[in-house]
Amino acid sequence: MLRVVLLTFCVGVAAGFWGTPDWNHLKVTWDAADCYSSRGFADMPRTEKDAWREGWTMISDCDDTPKFAGKRYVKDGDTAVVLIYDVNGYIAGIQAGFPPQPNNYPSPTLQNHPFVEDDGKQYITVYFTNPSGICSGGRTSDMFESEGTGSDMYIQNGTRPSDSTKVPKLERNIGSTLWTKGHCFRTMGQHYWYNLRKDQSCDEFFPMFLLYNQGILDGFGWAFLANLTTSTRYEHPRMTAFGYFLDPVPDCLYTQTSGTTTMHIYMSDPNYSFC
Numbered sequence: 001m002l003r004v005v006l007l008t009f010c011v012g013v014a015a016g017f018w019g020t021p022d023w024n025h026l027k028v029t030w031d032a033a034d035c036y037s038s039r040g041f042a043d044m045p046r047t048e049k050d051a052w053r054e055g056w057t058m059i060s061d062c063d064d065t066p067k068f069a070g071k072r073y074v075k076d077g078d079t080a081v082v083l084i085y086d087v088n089g090y091i092a093g094i095q096a097g098f099p100p101q102p103n104n105y106p107s108p109t110l111q112n113h114p115f116v117e118d119d120g121k122q123y124i125t126v127y128f129t130n131p132s133g134i135c136s137g138g139r140t141s142d143m144f145e146s147e148g149t150g151s152d153m154y155i156q157n158g159t160r161p162s163d164s165t166k167v168p169k170l171e172r173n174i175g176s177t178l179w180t181k182g183h184c185f186r187t188m189g190q191h192y193w194y195n196l197r198k199d200q201s202c203d204e205f206f207p208m209f210l211l212y213n214q215g216i217l218d219g220f221g222w223a224f225l226a227n228l229t230t231s232t233r234y235e236h237p238r239m240t241a242f243g244y245f246l247d248p249v250p251d252c253l254y255t256q257t258s259g260t261t262t263m264h265i266y267m268s269d270p271n272y273s274f275c
Contacts, residue, residue, distance in 0.1 A: 021218035023128075023148035023267040026091060028081055029233050030188060030264040039232055041270055044081065046149060048073070048089030062087055062135035067116050068125060069093070069134040069161040079121060080231035080263070086129070086138030091149055093127035093134070094265060096222050098230070103258040105226040107203035113157045114207065124207060124222060127154040128267070131161035149267045153217060155208065167220075171212040179210060182247045184275035188264060189213045191245045202252035209245070211264070211273075218268035227259030235262045 031040025045051040048071065056073040059082070070084035070092045084093035099121050106115045106122055115122040128150025129139060139147070154164040168174045174192060182191035189211035202225055211219035228234050237260055242249045253260075264270070 021213045021216045021268040021272065023150055023218070025266060025269050026094070026149050027266040027270065028094075028263060030235060030270070041266070042233075044083060044091075044094075046091040047144075048085045051083060051085070056083065065118065067118050067159060067161075068095070068123070068156070069127065069131040078231050078233065079123075080228070080233040082123070084125075084127070084134070086134045087136070088138035088140070090139045090141075090144045092129050092138070093125060093131075093154075095123050095125045096263065097121040097123040098224075098226070098228050101226040101228075101258070103226060105224065105258065106207070109203045110207065112159050113163070114155060116156070116159050125156040125161075126208075126220065126265075127156065127161070127164060128152070130154065131156070131164050134161070153220065167210060167217060169217045171215040171217070174210075174212075180247075182209070182245050183243075185244055186275055187270045187273055188245075189219055189270075189273045190275070193246055196246060196248065196250065198248040198250055200250050200252065202250065202256050205250065205252070211266075213268065213273045218273070219264060219266040219270065221262055221264040224261040225253075225256055225258060226261055228261040233263060235264070236260065237262055 026044040026046050027041045028044060029040055029042055045054050045056065051073050056075045058071055058073050060072045062071060070086055073083045079097035082095035082097060083091065084095065086092040114124050131154055152169055153167040155167060156164045168177065178195040179192040180196040182193050184190040192210040194206035205225060207223050209221050209223055210217060239254060242253055
């Protein structure tokens with residue numbers, strides 16, 4: 001009951017404002033317990049200089065691995081959030097990485113697309129600018145000022161950044177893709193899931209969802225069929241919540257026993273996200 005009251009308060013506060021979604025933020029983790037907690041809607045540093053000041057550490061530079069583009073940073077060794085910066089130190093993407101799971105997740109179907117193995121962990125990657133330019137030029141300060149977190153969203157769906165696929169920034173253009181409309185939830189947005197089917201196998205359940213607000217892409221999230229407990233950044237929705245976000249809900253989700261782990265990621269302020 002308390003969680004419902006707090007969520008209603010958070011939404012009520014947000015409802016007093018309205019604005020077109022922009023990409024002037026980078027926040028992670030939805031937390032119904034307290035929308036103003038340090039865990040929920042946590043701000044991530046969008047420049048390399050801010051990352052240094054906040055104690056983030058580089059795990060690979062632009063030329064260290066051909067598997068990913070950019071300078072990759074983590075805080076306190078927590079690879080649930082890996083921030084990617086371009087050669088000029090501006091935010092260029094984000095990853096999540098985790099070690100092999102007891103239920104053999106990710107399945108072979110998902111290995112190498114979208115998950116890519118590196119240093120004993122499986123990583124999933126999204127870029128906020130074209131990955132081809134992240135380490136060869138990057139963005140200027142004027143571009144960062146005008147674009148914010150990025151210009152577009154690219155999902156890496158192979159073992160090289162060049163295997164990335166651009167996501168429609170406008171909801172009206174998503175009909176020509178295999179993204180399937182789910183449900184809208186305040187402070188989250190309108191969910192879309194990739195090629196979702198009621199009778200699909202969980203081995204092919206694409207581990208990502210998109211979030212649109214007022215017809216504009218302003219967030220996304222990870223959705224892993226594994227119980228990842230190594231980071232407070234992660235969310236763990238109950239089985240009874242599936243119907244609030246997915247349409248249809250694949251039957252296999254109700255029979256898999258490994259648990260689920262999600263993380264919402266926002267390029268705009270989620271307090272302005274309405275349905």
